[in-house]
Amino acid sequence: QSVLTQPPSASGTPGQSVTISCSGSSSNIGLNGVNWYQQLPRTAPKLLIYSNNQRPSGVPDRFSGSKSGTSASLAISGLQSDDEADYYCVTWDDSLSAYVFGTGTKVTVL
Amino acid sequence: QVQLQESGPGLVKPSETLSLTCTVSGGSMNNYYWSWIRQPPGKGLEWIGYIYYSGTTNYNPSLKSRVLISVDRSKNHFSLVMTSVTAADTAIYFCARVPGMWDWFDPWGQGILVTVSS
Numbered sequence: 426q427s428v429l430t431q432p433p434s435a436s437g438t439p440g441q442s443v444t445i446s447c448s449g450s451s452s453n454i455g456l457n458g459v460n461w462y463q464q465l466p467r468t469a470p471k472l473l474i475y476s477n478n479q480r481p482s483g484v485p486d487r488f489s490g491s492k493s494g495t496s497a498s499l500a501i502s503g504l505q506s507d508d509e510a511d512y513y514c515v516t517w518d519d520s521l522s523a524y525v526f527g528t529g530t531k532v533t534v535l
Numbered sequence: 536q537v538q539l540q541e542s543g544p545g546l547v548k549p550s551e552t553l554s555l556t557c558t559v560s561g562g563s564m565n566n567y568y569w570s571w572i573r574q575p576p577g578k579g580l581e582w583i584g585y586i587y588y589s590g591t592t593n594y595n596p597s598l599k600s601r602v603l604i605s606v607d608r609s610k611n612h613f614s615l616v617m618t619s620v621t622a623a624d625t626a627i628y629f630c631a632r633v634p635g636m637w638d639w640f641d642p643w644g645q646g647i648l649v650t651v652s653s
Contacts, residue, residue: 427579469645469646471643472639521596
């Protein structure tokens with residue numbers, strides 16, 4: 426059972442913005458950095474955001490991350506058809522002594 | 536740039552042992568953590584555990600009693616052994632590099648589907 430809660434789905438038309446939330450607790454998001462992954466169908470997850478708001482080289486600046494208290498968010502601006510994918514948040518949980526993943530959000534471009 | 540590749544049997548019988556290897560190419564294993572993550576078909580991601588290049592391990596408490604991760608730096612690979620598997624262990628198994636304790640997973644291997652069935 427996932428410790429981090431995400432909305433099951435999100436959608437938008439091309440060019441619009443979408444925001445995905447990731448809700449946790451004081452033992453995980455409240456203490457540690459949050460990382461975000463994009464998973465296209467039948468592929469391995471790809472790192473989009475690390476340490477709450479850092480983008481690896483090669484990730485477009487349309488993707489941005491933020492964290493406040495025990496919640497984090499991933500924002501996608503200028504939505505493109507290539508952005509259709511599943512998105513996961515993940516962080517370390519001090520109480521469980523384990524990495525915990527979010528439930529995942531499927532983004533659809535209408 | 537570093538690349539990871541999982542290998543091992545794609546089919547394991549219930550109650551038997553699952554064994555996978557992740558081969559690291561294009562870089563050294565030194566000073567990194569190396570992790571296993573799995574994803575049941577159509578479901579979310581679950582962290583299995585990691586090993587530091589020196590051999591220190593940390594496992595998901597929910598799997599700890601059945602899992603062993605080891606490293607062989609001379610062969611540039613690390614391995615996962617999971618005992619007493621059931622159908623619930625059917626999943627795509629990914630290996631990934633972790634820059635530091637509690638850090639992010641990057642890069643990942645392409646993943647290998649392991650089915651538990653008689």
